[in-house]
Amino acid sequence: MYGRTIVPTGHSDDTIVAIATPPGEGGISVVRLSGPEAIPFASKGFSGKGKLAKARSHTAHFGRFHDQDGHTIDDVVVTLFREPRSYTGQDVVEISCHGGVFITRRILEAFLRLGVRLAAPGEFTKRAFLNGKIDLSQAEAVADLIHAKSGRSHKASLRQLNGELSKRITDLRSKLIEITGLLELELDFVEDGLEFADKKKIEEQMTGAVAQIGGLLATYKTGRLYREGVKVVLAGMPNVGKSSLLNALLRENRAIVTDIPGTTRDTIEEDLIIQGLMFKVVDTAGLRETVDQIEQEGVRRSHDQVRISDLLLLVLDVSRPLGAEELAMAERLVRDLKRESRPAILVLNKIDLGENLNGEISNSLARIESNEVVKVSALTGKGIKDLEEALFRTAMQSGMHFEDMSVTVTNTRHYDALRRARESLLLAIESQRNGESGEFVAVDLRAALDSLGEITGVVTTDDILNDIFSRFCVGK
Ligand SMILES: Nc1nc2c(ncn2[C@@H]2O[C@H](COP(=O)(O)OP(=O)(O)OP(=O)(O)O)[C@@H](O)[C@H]2O)c(=O)[nH]1
Ligand SMILES: [Mg+2]
Known part of the structure; x- marks a missing residue:
């Protein structure tokens, strides 16, 4: 009723085959068939104790798989599902063989030579949808999963x-x-x-x-945010240790770090998972006026990243006196973010070198309305755990999660x-x-x-x- 359902064209009643496991070497690989002829086709290459043609649904069969010329390819276990009680709603056969590109390819080729059609991406799930096993949003959930x-x-x-x-x-x-x-x-x-x-x-x-x-x-x-992750942008003046912080969070030397201000030119984005929540951490070029054209473009990109961030990590180097300009920039950035109720964390870096915060500067820092202040040393790793916790806490408090939401x-x-x-x-x-x-x-x-x-x-x-x-x- 009220659906202009257009029955999708293209055949869904022929038999398709594909390697279902990722390419590469592993313990087991699976070649999967679906369609009305799936069982007869599988029988042609299989020799085992019983006959697949007579096998009941949801049964597994050990045997040998060979090509058309009778050459053995591998020992296999064939699992058989009869329609409609299968993933696609059609007869489905899954052939588990030893993991490896060569074996799986040969089994696949054997079927292709027999005239089975190679499946298109997602075609098994598409059939499941067309046969009413799952609806479209469920099919999409399979891809997301x-x-x-x-x-x-x-x-x-x-x-x-x-x-x-x-x-x-x-x-x-x-x-x-x-x-x-x-x-x-x-x-x-x-x-x-x-x-x-x-x-x-x-x-x-x-x-x-x-x-x-x-x-x-x-x-x-x-x-x-669940799917794509919370976008966390590292921003600050050049040389404050943004790239070092990215590396410390990732626990690998991902970004180039040097003592030359203006090292990072382009943005770098990496996934980080903290307590099951995914963050996309972006390292940016240090924010400063510059005549270097490449760096200018980098700075422009940094501002773009800040604009689309979900959460800002504002990095300051507290081993040296902080300039008024730097503080003003920090204050402005955080204020702009707050206006759109996006949170910011103030990261005071290089504490291993001692803190150089005189009274005046502490007062200015207090004016920055960040959600949290964390003291770290990207070099020694001190405080990185605290930073992770602050990230998680801030994401949670900012409604970037609904633990009990059912949908x-x-x-x-x-x-x-x-x-x-x-x-x-x-x-x-x-x-x-x-x-x-x-x-x-x-x-x-x-x-x-x-x-x-x-x-x-x-x-x-x-x-x-x-x-x-x-x-x-x-x-x-
Ligand atoms: N002592 C100490 N040095 C640090 C710390 N974090 C970074 N550094 C040093 O500070 C310098 C600059 O670090 P980077 O991570 O490249 O700084 P950045 O903010 O990415 O700099 P740009 O890419 O130029 O904007 C390097 O020499 C780092 O080794 C720290 O916690 N303690
Ligand atoms: Mg950098």
Whole structure:
């Protein structure tokens, strides 16, 4: 109902094959087949105790795998799933062989020579979607789960895979379908002057839906942080030790460090996981006026990074007297950030050289409204643990997490669809309030339903599907 579902073209009834494990050497690799001929094709290369053709679903079989010419390729374990109780909803065969590029390639080639088609990226999951095993947001969660880099983003994807977002969307849609139905029914009887729908109630329901969508949209910021990490930017004057701090946090010599001010020219970004939360730490060029063209561009990029940061680490070198200019810059940076309620941590570096903070400067430091002040030595590692804790604490306090949130919108496509759904609903509410014909209200309601349907895939087009599944790896 109300779905302009376009059945995706392209064959989904042939048999496909792919190496499901990453390339390289490992204990085990898996070659996976799906399709109506998966079991007959697997049987052609397999010799073991029993016959695969007669095997029951969800069983494993040890044997030999050989190519068309009868040359043994490897000892294998074949796992068999019969439709519809499989990942794709079709017959699925998984051949576990010894890990290694050569063996897996030869097994794959054997199938290709038999006429099995090589799977496109994400095609197994696409079939699962087309066969109704999972909906679209769940399929996308599979990709996110594979790409999850931190404990927290893993958890958010897992919830989505379990269909928690889908459930919310489906509930929302069924309520809206109900009122659209009532409005449309009424339109059929408009000449008889019959009224089925309680106008007030309909408006209430639409307002409720807008609020619910608003709630989901609000989780997106957190969702994005789960997925992409909290963007932490190291900023400060040249030579204060920003690159040294990045290295200390990463515990590796990632960025070039020298005692020449202006060493870092381009920005460097690295992932850092602290207590399961992912941070993207960006080292930038020291902020100063310069005539060097390359450095100028670097400084421009530093400012760009500060602008898009979620959290700022403002680094000062406290082993030498701090200049008024430097303090003014620090104060201004943090103030600008605060205005957008983005947090900053003041990092006082090089404490191993002794602190040179005279009274006046301490007063100025106090004026910088940072969320935390941490004293460290990037050189000796002193205070780095404190800095990590401060990072984690600040991210948590700034609402960059919702521990108990059951549903998080992490996907830009979902966010966009929710936003459009809300727009349409607001238009519907306006028409309703202005006493316009139910026809107008219904049009916008249907648009909202379409937008919501795009999330779960009730409403979909080939373009959406291709875009989503092309981001998968082959074999998934
Ligand atoms: N004693 C001491 N020296 C440090 C510390 N942190 C950095 N340094 C030294 O300070 C100098 C500059 O360090 P960098 O990390 O390159 O500084 P930066 O802020 O990245 O400098 P630019 O890239 O030029 O903006 C180097 O000689 C580092 O070894 C520290 O905690 N203690
Ligand atoms: Mg540097």
